[in-house]
Amino acid sequence: MKHHALTPEGFQRWRRSFEIGFWIVLYVCNASFNSLDARVDHPLTSAWEPWCWEWSSALMMLALIPALVWLGGRWPIRLDNWRRTLPLHLAATVPFSLVHVGGMIALRQFAYAIAGSQYDFGAWWVHFGYEYLKDVRSYFGILAIIALYRLWLLRWQGEARLLAEPDEGLPVEPVDRPERFLVRKLGKEFLIAAREIEWLQASGNYVNLHVRGRDYPLRATMAGIEERLDPARFVRVHRSYLVNLDYLAEIEPLDTGDARLTMRDGASAPCSRRYRTQLRERFGDAPVGA
Structure with missing residues (x-):
């Protein structure tokens, strides 16, 4: 079989599948490892509960990735514009976290109801502050991955x-x-x-x-x-x-x-x-x- 080197033109045909698959694989692995860790840290809970906690969070993160891809493209953070774009992204972390936490709680309540139990998130403002700090790290971590990927793609396919206009003489x-x-x-x-x-x-x-x-x-x-x-x-x-x-x-x-x-x-x-x-x-x- 003749080997064909991967080219930017060939990559464009399955670029979208690669990008979607990357985030799915990333969060499947992350949720799986975190579920195993949570199971060790909470041995008295039912075996399915740590998986419910981690996968509800991972599913909401996956649902929010398209919004972050758009935000990262609309307001990229660069050395020449970070004073203008950084406050916009800091403000965007609030609705980002609210949607993530709210959706996560709804998924957990649904799963617990199916299991004949009830999920208790606890004191909202105490736990939301903790979740918000994690979401800020996740938000900017995702933006960093998107920016590095776009930089690599530009260098590979060309920009x-x-x-x-020349400094001296006519153009x-x-x-x-x-x-x-x-x-x-x-x-x-x-x-x-x-x-x-x-x-x-x-x-x-x-x-x-x-x-x-x-x-x-x-x-x-x-x-x-x-x-x-x-x-x-x-x-x-x-x-x-x-x-x-x-x-x-x-x-x-x-x-x-x-x-x-x-x-x-x-x-x-x-x-x-x-x-x-x-x-x-x-x-x-x-x-x-x-």
């Missing part, structure tokens, strides 16, 4: 940036409408032509540039990068998507009034009703790709 190309983007990947830098970008997709604080099957994140807003691209070639089709008309193959109308765009490589992108009208005006009634 794009605009060419900087090699217009800074307000660049013809090329500088891509850094695994310590190496190379240029990609703007006309080779097939489409762009907003993702948090980044805009992903899709070029020949690869995505290169560019730290920018969709509105900001749209102003820098050639309007004769790049068209906004959705609040999160820009497409290069040179690579657009088909426009498929949908019953909702929106449309589905098919690119030359077979990939698809959404087109909202608002932008669909503008796109049809660009092409008239002639089918794209005809």
Whole structure:
């Protein structure tokens, strides 16, 4: 059997499964080990109770992971912005802990009721203070894992940036409408032509540039990068998507009034009703790709 090295392009196909599986495996292992420890520390309890305590907490943590992934992408903590973003995250730890503890208690009460018993959390404010301190550590620990993973992913798959204006002399190309983007990947830098970008997709604080099957994140807003691209070639089709008309193959109308765009490589992108009208005006009634 021929061995195929893992590539960023191949990883993208099962990236979501990997990310979901990582958190599930992490919390399954953590809950299992903690249940065994709790069983040793509480030998007089029923055998199932420590498992109930730990798994109720783990299940609520898993349910909160998507929210933390979004928060970590929306307000990343960096050296240049931590004074602004850190207070936001500290404030977010309060509802995070309330949801975690409240859901955890509800799951335990449900499990105890099935077993014909009753769960007593104890004095709410005393025990919640203890749980809150643990949740703050968990909150920032999860954010740290997410940030390290994103950093590794950017270094592996490559990250794009605009060419900087030189300190001396004239720029090699217009800074307000660049013809090329500088891509850094695994310590190496190379240029990609703007006309080779097939489409762009907003993702948090980044805009992903899709070029020949690869995505290169560019730290920018969709509105900001749209102003820098050639309007004769790049068209906004959705609040999160820009497409290069040179690579657009088909426009498929949908019953909702929106449309589905098919690119030359077979990939698809959404087109909202608002932008669909503008796109049809660009092409008239002639089918794209005809």
